[in-house]
Amino acid sequence: MSVVTVQLGQCGNQVGQELFDVISSDAQDGQRKTYSSVSRERFFRQTSQGGKKMRYNKNKAPRGFYYDCCYVGKVLKYFFFFLRVPDFEARAVLVDMEPKVINHSMNRAAKSGRWRYAEASHFSQKQGSGNNWANGFRVLGPRHRDAVEELVRREVEHCDVLAGFIPMMSVAGGTGSGVGTFVTQCLRDVYPSSFVLNHLTWPYGTGEVIVQNYNSVLTLAHLYQLSDALLVHENDAVHRICSQQLNLKQISFGDLNRVIAHQLAGVLQPALTPDSCGAYSGNPLGELVSALACHPEYKLLSACSIPQMASASIAFSTFSWPALLKHLRQMLIANTKMEEGIDWQVRPPPASAGRTSSLTAGGFNASLANLLILRGKDVYSAETGGFEDPAIYTSWLPPAEALSLWKSPVPFDKYEKSATLVSNSQALLRPLDDMVRKAWNMFASR
Amino acid sequence: MTQSVVVQVGQCGNQVGCRFWDLALREHAHVNKRGLYDEALSSFFRNVDLRKSDGGDCCVGGRIQHLKARAVLIDMEEGVVNGILQGPLREVFDSTQLLTDVSGSGNNWAVGHLTYGSAYREAIVNKLRKAAEHCDCLQCFFLIHSMGGGTGSGLGTRVLSLLEEEFPDVCRIVTAMYPSAEDDVITSPYNSVLAMRELTEHADCVLPVENQSLVDIVNKISVMSHGAKPGSVLRKDSTVTSGQGSLSPTEKPFDAMNNIVANLLLNITSSARFEGSLNMDLNEIAMNLVPFPRLHYLVPSLTPLYTLADVNIPTRRLRPSLPFVSWNQEGWKTGLCSVPPVGHSHSLLALANNTCVKPTFMELRDRFTKLYRKKAHLHHYLDVDGMEQSIFSESLSSLSELIDEYHQLDATKARLIPDAPRLSIAR
Secondary structure, eight states: OEEEEEEEHHHHHHHHHHHHHHHHHHHHSSOOHHHHHHHHHHHEEEOOOOTTOOBOOTTTOOTTOOOOOSHHHHHHHHHOOOBOOOOEEESEEEEESSHHHHHHHHHHHHHHSSOBOOTTOEEEOSSOOTTOHHIIIIIIHHHTHHHHHHHHHHHHHTOSSEEEEEEEEESSSSIIIIIHHHHHHHHHHHOTTSOBEEEEEEOOSSOSSTTHHHHHHHHHHHHHHHOSEEEEEEHHHHHHIIIIISOOSSOOHHHHHHHHHHHHHHHHSOOBOGGGTTSBOSOHHHHHHHHHOOBTTBOEEEEEEEOOOOHHHHTTOOOOHHHHHHHHHHHHHHTOSSSTTOOTTOOOOOTTSOTTSOTTGGGOOOEEEEEEEEEETTGGGOOOGGGGOGGGBOTTSOHHHHEEEEEESSOBTTBSEEEEEEEEEGGGHHHHHHHHHHHHHHHHOO | OOEEEEEEEHHHHHHHHHHHHHHHHHHHHHHOOSOBOOHHHHTTEEEEOTTSTTOOBOOTTSBOOEEEEOEEEEESSSHHHHHHHHSTTGGGOOGGGEEEOSSOOTTOHHIIIIIIHHHTHHHHHHHHHHHHHTOSSEEEEEEEEESSSSIIIIIHHHHHHHHHHHOTTSEEEEEEEEOOTTOSOTTHHHHHHHHHHHHHHHOSEEEEEEHHHHHHHHHHHHHHHHSOOTTOOBOTTOTTTOOTTSSOSSOOTTHHHHHHHHHHHHHHHHHHHSOOSBOOOHHHHHHHHOSSTTOOBOEEEEEOSSOBTTOOOOOGGGGGGSOOOTTOTTOOOOOBOSOOOTTOSOOEEEEEOOTTHHHHHHHHHHHHHHHHHTTTTHHHHHTSTTOOHHHHHHHHHHHHHHHHHHHHHHHTSSSOOOOOOOOOOOO
16 A cells, blocks of 8 residues: 655656655654554555664764774764664656756755655656657657656555655646657556556646646546546645645745645555555555546546645634535635635525536536545544535536545644545636637647 | 757857856856766866776766866857966866867858868767767757857857757757847848858757847846835846856956846756756746747847846736747647746746847848848859859748748737637537
């Protein structure tokens, strides 16, 4: 039940590094032992402790820690402090066509002191893909296929039981989108029976990259056939969360990445599922995909989580399950990603209206399937009836099948109570339509 | 990390190039505190250990021994290059990187392009090849030259087509200095138009810089620094306009203008050299900003040009006020780099593929036609071996076509183009 993450391109590598940061700090915060060990097993591997694995860490070394070995060691011990720290290496493969971002991510990881990337698990070239999907997919991907497959294979061999792959990438650039699509294709070929859940970051609607619409459309078209499910975060929505919910003034990409990492970790950290019979689930990706991607033509998933607030405010807030779940339900129906500015007027259409009428009337967001993950205190007493209302689902899937519920009694990332909702709904339709329209207009000019 | 080679041709090209190398050294000295030869330095310099017998290139990670610029300096008269070699930058250039002759091109594009172009073809190709071989992964050639003279425009454009022949995969970014209307070279319209055709056909992208604009900018800055309002403090250590703090004690007349161009080049490459949260490589410039192969003239603008003590971080307020073409309504490509230039806390460089170049080109065409109608000074060109009158007419028609293409785009500005029909999502 280990997950191998493949981080592709600048976005994938930056978000991936934040994700592992959140996961490792969550698992370490004096939580219950089972939760921590399941989480660690899922995302990290412990390197073996030999006589040579010593870290000089003058901030943490206690005086008088002696290392009983040869004479050199005895001499050294008089002059240096040695501390054996368990090395947690992320189960990740880092791929990029230029070296700056990977170096930066690996350094940041090592500086955290809690975890790091394995030395040999990255692949980079000198020159980027130039924001060119075709360059990434047709030229650079095949050229470096063997090297990347080798890295993935080595990571997979370290896993006792493989739960699946999470390729992380953006769709606007060249490497993430082009090389990422090619790598997903290779994963499918080489590991046909493993789950592949792609995490995608959609760019700001107004231009990070001019050809982003071309790159996005090409990527999504290919990934739809290759991937089991596509979990999407949009930069615009996350930006709004940062500015209105977290009250950040100068929002940097680092802030966006931390929010994305928080939501993603809320999905991926251990939870008790209906199928796992009282223990933490051993098949998180498989259960997620089977709960949500109920039809092969509907694979686009979006996530939202509650509460989201500046960490300074957490200590002063109280949370109750009814309030959290009520807000979350309305966030789902009204298609917003945050508690601020929810439109409470949006309601599911009354049952008397014909089911075949437009489900998007009145801004209402219909869902195919929802996965609700509750974490924290009193999680067993939370009332989730609001999510079982047939009015918010389509007619051809009964709510009992459409809603899946995962729980974990362990508080997540400093929130006493928190809930994450992954939904297969119409939420991504508007941004997708915009993307296709702009790509088409650009293509159809002259 | 990729490397770039700078090719400076002619008097203007070499003088601008000289400022560029000076600024680059200062910027890296500011950022690189430990004296290690890192990836950022290797994009423009190579580290040479002269004690080694094999020619001495050191790899990334060691201490800096001798920095040599990745550059080729070409001029058909010796004055400027000799001046560089006697100045403070002499250590940065190798004698193998220079190509000089004695007599100059006489402000004659044909002499530069055809006579010297053929005579020195082998030598130029060799030097370029040598510079390229020193690079691990060569991404881009920066060509700097003026359009009005003889060597810069003639030999410079010949070098451009040689680069296209020999290194077709490497991006060619040309910084071309366009003459102002009161230029002191009478034949500058001829030289410019003849060179324009080469640029349109062989360059990947061109950063046109007008001398007149540079003069205006420098004047405005000196007005600001002399007549500044009492509350605002001018930062004196800004490297944008002045070489104060640089190596040469006295400033030569065109130095301020050349500094601006040098800053432009530094800023373009900053995201490729230093890290940032949204990197932008040089090949992404052409990819994103050039919609059709001939329309590759990107107008640069740089801010701040003079630093007031409380400069604001520029935001995306430009967006609503700029008219974009219908098929690219949000045509922005953004790059963010964490390392600011020397003397500033922030800076913004904007490259615009904008129809505002059309008036410039139209003026150029007008000045050309004035001379050409009378066939004035034409015999100097036609006397050169290999030069024919058809080359003039072809260059003129190439320029006219370019102006037409920009005009088409301008004409669609106010009109609402309906979206092309496509399959709509079934609702």
